[in-house]
Amino acid sequence: MAGHRVYRELPHIGRTCMQRAVIVLPTYNEAENVAVLLPRIFARQEEIPSHELHVLVVDDSSPDGTADVVRAMMADNPNIHLISGRKKGLGEAYKRGFRHALDTLDPDLILEMDADLQHDPAMLPVFIDLARHGFSLVIGSRFALGGSTPNFSLRRRAISLLGNWMLRFMGGLPPIRDCTSGFRCIKADLIRKCDLSFLSTKGYSFQSSLLFELIRNQARVIEVPIVFPDRISGKSKLSFADQSEFLLNIFKIRFRKSEEFLTFSAVGASGVVVNLGIYTLLTRSVGAPLEIASPVAIELSIIWNFLLNNVLTFRKRASEASFRTRFIRFHVVAGIAGVVNYAILLLLARGLGLWDIGSNLVGIGFGVLVNYFLNSRWTWRESCIPSCGDRAGQLPPQSS
Structure with missing residues (x-):
């Protein structure tokens, strides 16, 4: 614009x-x-x-x-x-x-x-x-x-x-x-x-x-x-x-908004691979319980997704926020999405007794949606559009 x-x-x-x-x-x-x-x-x-x-x-x-x-x-x-x-x-x-x-x-x-x-x-x-x-x-x-x-x-x-x-x-x-x-x-x-x-x-x-x-x-x-x-x-x-x-x-x-959305989706898909790969490695090879393996996998996929989104998905957006601020915001948002992911995993795997890998995949899907909406509107938010009434001395609204 x-x-x-x-x-x-x-x-x-x-x-x-x-x-x-x-x-x-x-x-x-x-x-x-x-x-x-x-x-x-x-x-x-x-x-x-x-x-x-x-x-x-x-x-x-x-x-x-x-x-x-x-x-x-x-x-x-x-x-x-x-x-x-x-x-x-x-x-x-x-x-x-x-x-x-x-x-x-x-x-x-x-x-x-x-x-x-x-x-x-x-x-x-x-x-x-x-x-x-x-x-x-x-x-x-x-x-x-x-x-x-x-x-x-x-x-x-x-x-x-x-x-x-x-x-x-x-x-x-x-x-x-x-x-x-x-x-x-x-x-x-x-x-x-x-x-x-x-x-x-x-x-x-x-x-x-x-x-x-x-x-x-x-x-x-x-x-x-x-x-x-x-x-x-x-x-x-x-x-x-x-x-x-x-x-x-x-x-x-x-x-x-196909270009941005598709890029974000591709980054998110790579994050799913990172999340599931680390989770599977920790639970199957290391023997870690899912209560530990899932948060670790989520944290590493958060860092992975931030780096790719910063250089690919939102590279065209002008942002006043520093790299550090964007990272902190992304982490907060991803943390919220991670909580959603983790809660759904526990609900399905522990509460309903479903397959843990499938339950984790469902949790990841919901987490990705939360992640996208919050980050596109906050972490890499576009500059606010001022209006005629934003400053003193401008035209007041009229009525007939």
């Missing part, structure tokens, strides 16, 4: 020809909301001298007449566009909208925005100003310093924070605070680089898949704190299927 900067107020630079910023607006049963939202969006045009605003409504054949409301507004505003299709989910709507915008509207910027009035159009000038000055991905962040979700219940906030933590920790995304935000400004050229066919998620997990794909293509990212209120009209469309897809998508994102 390319570099990240903290936002400062930047001077406006006049352009002789306005470029286009296309807001892709998926809708399903949002007739009341779009009638309010679209005028609010175009009311911000005067604050955006560099870009001409266009809105592309992607309606999934809403039965409440959303498309009819949009068509009536199109008669008075040529910058409003509409495409319709069958209801296939938020992700499919966005992909359809992206392709249509890129093919027919020649945008410089593409923005994502919800139609339910939870995203404040007052932030559009800020997003576009940042995009003009080098940021290819601007994220409206509920969880960056200065952002807020004032009407979230404790349960809803906990679920949102947990989901973002899982994407960073298990999915391997950089430390972006709001990985699932649906309020973004993206350079069109960056979207053109993306493999939209990889974004197979149809529901709300599309946002995390898209974020990963944008970062994979070297997005220069900044988060802007936003206030995220409750819906004024209509109902949330987040379903159980969306939540299940979100969990599955985390693993899809992780496996997409």
